[in-house]
Amino acid sequence: MHRSIRSFAVAAFVLNIRTLGNSRRGRKKRGDSVTRLTQTGVVALVTALAALSIAPTHVQADEGITTRAEWIERIHGHADVGSGDRAPLNKNFTQVGMLDLGPFEISDVWAHGDYAYLSGIAGTPVQIVDISDPSSPSVAAIAASPDSECSSQDVKVETLNTRYFKGDLMAVGNEGCTTGLQLWDVSDPTDPQLLSAVSQIGEPEFIHNVYIFEQGNRAYVAAVSSFAEVFTTFFYGFTIGDFVIVDVTDPTNPVTVGDWGAGKDGGIAFGTPFFPPFFPPGSDCTPPPGGEELCRGDDFPGVFAHDVWVNEQGTLAYVSYWDAGAVILDISDPANPSAVGTAFEPETLGSDEGNAHVAVPAGGGNLLLIGDEDFTAGPWGFLRVFDTQDPASSVQVGAYATENTLTNPNPAISYSVHNVVVRGSRAYLSWYDDGIRVVDFSNPSEPREIAAFVPEGPSSFWGVYPHRNLVLGSDWLGGDLYILKMR
Numbered sequence: 001m002h003r004s005i006r007s008f009a010v011a012a013f014v015l016n017i018r019t020l021g022n023s024r025r026g027r028k029k030r031g032d033s034v035t036r037l038t039q040t041g042v043v044a045l046v047t048a049l050a051a052l053s054i055a056p057t058h059v060q061a062d063e064g065i066t067t068r069a070e071w072i073e074r075i076h077g078h079a080d081v082g083s084g085d086r087a088p089l090n091k092n093f094t095q096v097g098m099l100d101l102g103p104f105e106i107s108d109v110w111a112h113g114d115y116a117y118l119s120g121i122a123g124t125p126v127q128i129v130d131i132s133d134p135s136s137p138s139v140a141a142i143a144a145s146p147d148s149e150c151s152s153q154d155v156k157v158e159t160l161n162t163r164y165f166k167g168d169l170m171a172v173g174n175e176g177c178t179t180g181l182q183l184w185d186v187s188d189p190t191d192p193q194l195l196s197a198v199s200q201i202g203e204p205e206f207i208h209n210v211y212i213f214e215q216g217n218r219a220y221v222a223a224v225s226s227f228a229e230v231f232t233t234f235f236y237g238f239t240i241g242d243f244v245i246v247d248v249t250d251p252t253n254p255v256t257v258g259d260w261g262a263g264k265d266g267g268i269a270f271g272t273p274f275f276p277p278f279f280p281p282g283s284d285c286t287p288p289p290g291g292e293e294l295c296r297g298d299d300f301p302g303v304f305a306h307d308v309w310v311n312e313q314g315t316l317a318y319v320s321y322w323d324a325g326a327v328i329l330d331i332s333d334p335a336n337p338s339a340v341g342t343a344f345e346p347e348t349l350g351s352d353e354g355n356a357h358v359a360v361p362a363g364g365g366n367l368l369l370i371g372d373e374d375f376t377a378g379p380w381g382f383l384r385v386f387d388t389q390d391p392a393s394s395v396q397v398g399a400y401a402t403e404n405t406l407t408n409p410n411p412a413i414s415y416s417v418h419n420v421v422v423r424g425s426r427a428y429l430s431w432y433d434d435g436i437r438v439v440d441f442s443n444p445s446e447p448r449e450i451a452a453f454v455p456e457g458p459s460s461f462w463g464v465y466p467h468r469n470l471v472l473g474s475d476w477l478g479g480d481l482y483i484l485k486m487r
Contacts, residue, residue: 086413086454088455088457089453090454091449092450093451093452093453093484093485094484094485095453095483095484096134096483096484097131097135097136097483098480098481098483099138099480099483100480101118101129101479101480102479103478105121105122106118106124106127106462106474106479107119107151107153107154107463107474107476108419108462108463109464109465109472109473109481110155110156110463111472112158112168112186113168113189114132114189115130115131115140115189116465116472117129117157121153121476123148123150124151125143125144125152126152126170128140128141128189128190131467131472134470134483137481137483141190141191143192145179145197147179150174150177151174152172153174153208154172155210156171156211156212157170157171157212160251162249163217164251164252165219165251165252167185168187169183169185169212169251170184170192171183171184171210171211171248174206176206180223180225181207181210181221181223182194183195183197183248183251183254196251196253198246198256206228207223208224208306209308210222210308211308211309213314215315218247218249219248219251220245220247220249220314220334221245221254222243222308222310223243224242224243224244225240225242225244226305228261229241229263229271229304230270230279233280234280239261239264240261241259241260241261241262241264241265242304243260243317243319243329243337244259245257245258245259245331245334245335247334259337260319260337262304262321262324263282265338267291268288268291268292268294268303269287269292269293269294270282270283270285270304271284271302271304272295272300272302273301285302285303294323296353296354297323297352297355298353299355300355301323304322305321306357306373307320307357307358309360311365316328316331316340316361318359318368319359320357320359320370322356323353323355324342324344325342325343325344325356326386327339327342328341328368328388328394340392341391341393341394342394343370343396345384348382348384349382351372351374353376354372355372356372357371358371361388362425366387367386367387367441367444368385368386369384369386369422371384371418371420371429373417375416377408377411379406380405380415382401382402382416383400383401383417384398384399385397385399385441385445398441398447400439400449402437402449404434405431414432414460415431415432415433418430418431418461418463421465425441425442426466427439429464430461430464430474432460433454433459435454435455436451436452436461436464453482455475455480455482457478458478459477460476460477462474470485471483471484
């Protein structure tokens with residue numbers, strides 16, 4: 001099957017199983033017409049995939065499923081956020097600056113040197129913002145993908161010094177197009193240069209999150225491609241895990257060197273109950289004989305990789321695997337990742353969901369902070385703290401949730417935590433409609449909020465990044481970059 005059709009199918013199917021998950025709990029979507037399109041799309045896509053299983057080279061994509069902007073906007077269940085039905089809040093923050101980049105135009109945020117890097121949704125490229133004067137930020141450059149349909153879901157920038165490359169490397173994870181991983185030279189941020197775009201069959205595509213790390217004189221990108229284990233098996237006849245490692249020592253010639261999948265390598269359940277019966281065996285999250293039932297909850301039951309962070313030594317990867325919790329992988333040999341432990345979320349604060357969205361190491365590897373992305377009230381998603389001194393016996397020791405997360409039932413708003421970034425004993429959290437939160441976890445059993453920011457009017461924070469003495473927040477709903485300073 002042509003690569004673009006495969007990407008179309010993946011995007012549409014992930015969107016539609018998300019929508020089916022929402023409909024199971026009676027969530028109201030924005031606009032009946034979109035809902036009807038999505039329901040029609042389920043039938044059309046399943047029919048197309050059924051035909052594909054018989055004649056894989058002749059199936060055509062159904063372009064009537066929905067628009068690409070709607071796919072990307074709603075692919076992770078974000079359609080219901082941002083009504084603005086909450087009061088503004090400022091606790092120990094000073095707003096230094098703000099830049100309007102356009103509604104639905106940005107997603108995550110990273111910073112390096114005097115510049116902020118904002119990934120985008122709905123076909124938006126990476127925008128590079130000069131923050132040398134944080135009170136007056138301005139767009140310095142656009143890193144436009146050669147594929148105009150790409151949505152740059154994630155961006156990371158690091159300084160590398162390898163045999164082949166000396167400078168600042170930007171890794172971009174894309175969805176909805178054929179170049180899942182792009183590598184850019186941003187040594188001059190005002191003039192980004194595309195070095196490579198991975199687009200060969202079997203290489204990473206539909207990448208949701210990336211992380212740059214080094215081992216000795218070699219550089220790598222760890223990347224996650226949700227449901228790759230299912231889709232590569234179905235479409236190509238061979239299996240690549242949801243987690244992949246790409247050698248970028250020579251960023252003009254990236255090479256995939258290793259991968260790991262929950263089913264093929266971990267021997268555990270994978271996939272989602274929403275996948276149709278003609279998908280590969282086990283894709284519906286049925287556990288192997290003697291295995292544990294992992295798919296749980298009403299928000300979106302599934303076992304798939306969603307995000308990844310790597311420790312400072314470049315030896316352990318922390319892969320958030322949704323209902324399977326956070327899988328801790330030994331990547332000291334990048335060609336052969338192996339699981340050494342799992343941080344599995346127990347029932348907490350009345351929630352039996354998994355939904356491990358992001359997992360970030362802290363305390364020199366002795367702690368792990370997990371953000372659960374849950375779009376169901378009672379409670380919404382919140383932060384968990386795990387003791388990982390022995391990765392094989394990780395145990396949850398603390399949790400933190402905002403008041404709205406625990407008590408506000410408004411279905412038109414998302415009071416779930418989203419991204420987590422750690423500096424020392426502080427966790428910087430983007431909390432969708434509950435703004436930016438800073439939590440001190442120096443006592444891991446009793447994390448406490450020390451700062452909070454919710455602007456006036458509708459907003460929904462996708463990303464957060466502490467940089468120097470600033471805290472950057474990306475409001476995907478309004479398209480605003482907020483620049484804050486803690487008091």
